Amino acid sequence: MSDDSDPFDYFDRATGADTVRNPYPEFAEQRRRCPVQKVDLRAMAKGISEEQAQALPNVYQVLSHDLVSQVLRDGQTFSSSFYSNTMGAVMGHSILEMDAPEHGRYRGLIQKAFSKKALERWEDELVRPIVNGFIDRFVERGRADLVRELTFPFPVHVIAGMLGLPHADLPQFHRWTVELISVGFDWETGVRASQHLAKYLQPFLDQRRADPTDDLISVLAHAELDGQRLTDEEILAFLRLLLPAGAETTYRSTSNLLFGLLSNTDQLEAVRNDRSLIPQAMEEGLRWEPPLTGIARVCTRDVELAGVQIPAGSTIGVNLGAANHDDTRYEDPERFDIFRPARQHMAFAFGPHRCLGMHLATMETEVVLGSVLDRLPGLRLDPAAVDIHITGQAFRSPRKLPVRFGAQ
Numbered sequence: 001m002s003d004d005s006d007p008f009d010y011f012d013r014a015t016g017a018d019t020v021r022n023p024y025p026e027f028a029e030q031r032r033r034c035p036v037q038k039v040d041l042r043a044m045a046k047g048i049s050e051e052q053a054q055a056l057p058n059v060y061q062v063l064s065h066d067l068v069s070q071v072l073r074d075g076q077t078f079s080s081s082f083y084s085n086t087m088g089a090v091m092g093h094s095i096l097e098m099d100a101p102e103h104g105r106y107r108g109l110i111q112k113a114f115s116k117k118a119l120e121r122w123e124d125e126l127v128r129p130i131v132n133g134f135i136d137r138f139v140e141r142g143r144a145d146l147v148r149e150l151t152f153p154f155p156v157h158v159i160a161g162m163l164g165l166p167h168a169d170l171p172q173f174h175r176w177t178v179e180l181i182s183v184g185f186d187w188e189t190g191v192r193a194s195q196h197l198a199k200y201l202q203p204f205l206d207q208r209r210a211d212p213t214d215d216l217i218s219v220l221a222h223a224e225l226d227g228q229r230l231t232d233e234e235i236l237a238f239l240r241l242l243l244p245a246g247a248e249t250t251y252r253s254t255s256n257l258l259f260g261l262l263s264n265t266d267q268l269e270a271v272r273n274d275r276s277l278i279p280q281a282m283e284e285g286l287r288w289e290p291p292l293t294g295i296a297r298v299c300t301r302d303v304e305l306a307g308v309q310i311p312a313g314s315t316i317g318v319n320l321g322a323a324n325h326d327d328t329r330y331e332d333p334e335r336f337d338i339f340r341p342a343r344q345h346m347a348f349a350f351g352p353h354r355c356l357g358m359h360l361a362t363m364e365t366e367v368v369l370g371s372v373l374d375r376l377p378g379l380r381l382d383p384a385a386v387d388i389h390i391t392g393q394a395f396r397s398p399r400k401l402p403v404r405f406g407a408q
């Protein structure tokens with residue numbers, strides 16, 4: 001990637017934006033044939049030698065709700081160490097790639113900082129002012145692009161605020177976070193962003209070790225695991241995970257929820273008139289269009305799933321999107337319906353690695369939706385806008401959400 005290209009656009013395109021509009025019929029078709037599918041890498045990697053083809057890993061996808069939950073619950077058979085050769089290369093040894101017992105000990109240490117109780121303070125001090133600050137900039141205009149002007153920028157401001165990083169650094173900091181997760185298709189850019197981020201964050205860490213404040217870096221710098229403090233490497237790995245984990249997903253999930261409501265105006269009206277519907281609307285948004293459609297594990301032993309023999313060492317693609325659209329569990333799964341019966345979805349995954357930031361993401365989304373409804377009366381999709389839709393394969397969201405509100 002060249003220095004002057006837009007890393008966000010580059011990332012979107014590489015993860016299927018504008019090429020994949022709706023992967024769900026294909027997922028459903030595969031699931032009906034068999035909920036475990038062998039992925040034919042040989043056919044995908046055209047032009048490689050026989051020797052290279054022999055060296056390709058075995059990759060299987062699981063597509064039903066039951067199998068996704070079985071795989072995610074059983075961390076002993078389906079290990080998260082898959083990430084050590086991918087995201088681990090740019091994040092370091094983070095919680096994402098740890099297995100039991102290391103994972104449990106590490107998670108126990110940091111999860112207090114992400115509990116509902118700990119988040120109360122961030123809601124009033126940080127999230128609400130940030131969200132309102134963005135809305136202030138367009139509220140008088142009567143029209144806006146809610147993606148560019150609200151959902152895309154706000155989550156990275158929240159993370160940076162929680163870490164106590166200076167406001168002026170945000171554009172650069174945001175750019176590095178998306179470059180970091182581009183590592184899967186642009187190794188050099190990912191590794192360079194990782195080094196930049198470590199260099200950028202280290203002085204903040206040194207300073208918080210010496211002189212703690214009440215921000216998240218200070219909490220991590222002074223947390224103790226079995227009587228020992230986390231090392232700089234461990235903290236930097238967590239921080240490099242937190243940025244993309246917290247920003248990229250929340251931006252897309254709030255966009256998807258707003259799109260679901262704006263394109264189903266009766267449901268938007270219902271939520272506008274009865275705010276107690278917000279939690280179920282958020283859950284349905286996450287079920288209907290999870291921002292991240294898949295995660296991965298590696299098999300630690302030979303195993304059989306749905307009658308398919310899977311050898312040890314195989315990669316398992318855990319298709320969260322397909323699980324959320326499993327028609328044996330959700331009636332008419334492609335329909336956005338905030339009134340459907342509440343059933344556990346997989347957007348935040350499941351089991352030991354279930355999203356650590358889910359309460360934060362939920363609180364942020366609640367603030368966004370509440371503020372948008374309070375401050376933008378008559379909110380509707382801009383009638384002049386053509387063909388607004390959700391797009392993408394691995395990450396999914398609308399590219400833009402042009403709206404009008406007020407008397408305009």
Ligand code: HEM
Pocket residue numbers: 080095096097107159241242245246247249250253290291292295296346347348349352353354355356357358360361
């Ligand atoms: C709607 C927004 C979000 C979604 C859909 C989401 C989704 C996920 C998923 C699917 C995983 C499991 C990954 C795996 O096991 O392979 C995960 C883990 C994680 N998420 Fe989130 N996430 C969201 C927001 C956040 C936020 C706001 C933060 C924090 C600021 C966060 C931090 C994390 C962390 C630290 C993990 C690793 C947990 C572990 O390995 O034990 N996430 N998330």
